[in-house]
Amino acid sequence: xxxxxxxxxxxxxxxxxxxxxxxxxxxQLEQKHPITRSHPETGRTALYVSPHTISExxxxxxxxxxxxxxxxxxxxxxxxFVYEHRWTQNDVIMWDNRCTMHSVGSYDSxxxxxxxxxxxxxxDAPVER
Numbered sequence: 096x097x098x099x100x101x102x103x104x105x106x107x108x109x110x111x112x113x114x115x116x117x118x119x120x121x122x123q124l125e126q127k128h129p130i131t132r133s134h135p136e137t138g139r140t141a142l143y144v145s146p147h148t149i150s151e152x153x154x155x156x157x158x159x160x161x162x163x164x165x166x167x168x169x170x171x172x173x174x175x176f177v178y179e180h181r182w183t184q185n186d187v188i189m190w191d192n193r194c195t196m197h198s199v200g201s202y203d204s205x206x207x208x209x210x211x212x213x214x215x216x217x218x219d220a221p222v223e224r
Contacts, residue, residue, distance in 0.1 A: 127153055130167070134194055135219050141194035142171055171196055193218065 130152070132143040146168045151160040179200065180188060190197060192215075202209065 132193065134191075139194070142167065142196070143193075144168070144171070145196065 128143060130142065130144055131140050133140055144164065144167055146164070149164055151157045152163060155163070180186070
């Protein structure tokens with residue numbers, strides 16, 4: 096079980112970013128959820144972690160949690176697990192947040208226009224098996 100909240104709880108977040116997060120998300124509650132979850136359709140187990148929101152493993156201090164979480168992130172982001180999209184005009188990307196870690200890469204906003212629309216489908220709560 097891990098404890099997560101907004102970016103404000105992430106020990107990687109420093110300085111001005113952390114202060115902005117605390118200001119913008121003041122009053123947000125922390126949540127707890129399992130480190131892994133079972134996909135409701137396939138039954139496969141997937142990591143259910145994010146380096147941007149996880150603050151600690153429940154039952155461990157943030158200091159003791161950090162090296163364990165770093166090892167999990169290092170494992171999960173190995174090249175063999177990464178898909179990096181090469182964007183072309185009119186591309187549409189969809190993924191299943193129940194079993195996918197995702198992040199934005201570098202983007203040249205001076206040269207390219209980006210239009211992003213996000214839709215979130217409600218689903219089931221994460222469940223451990």
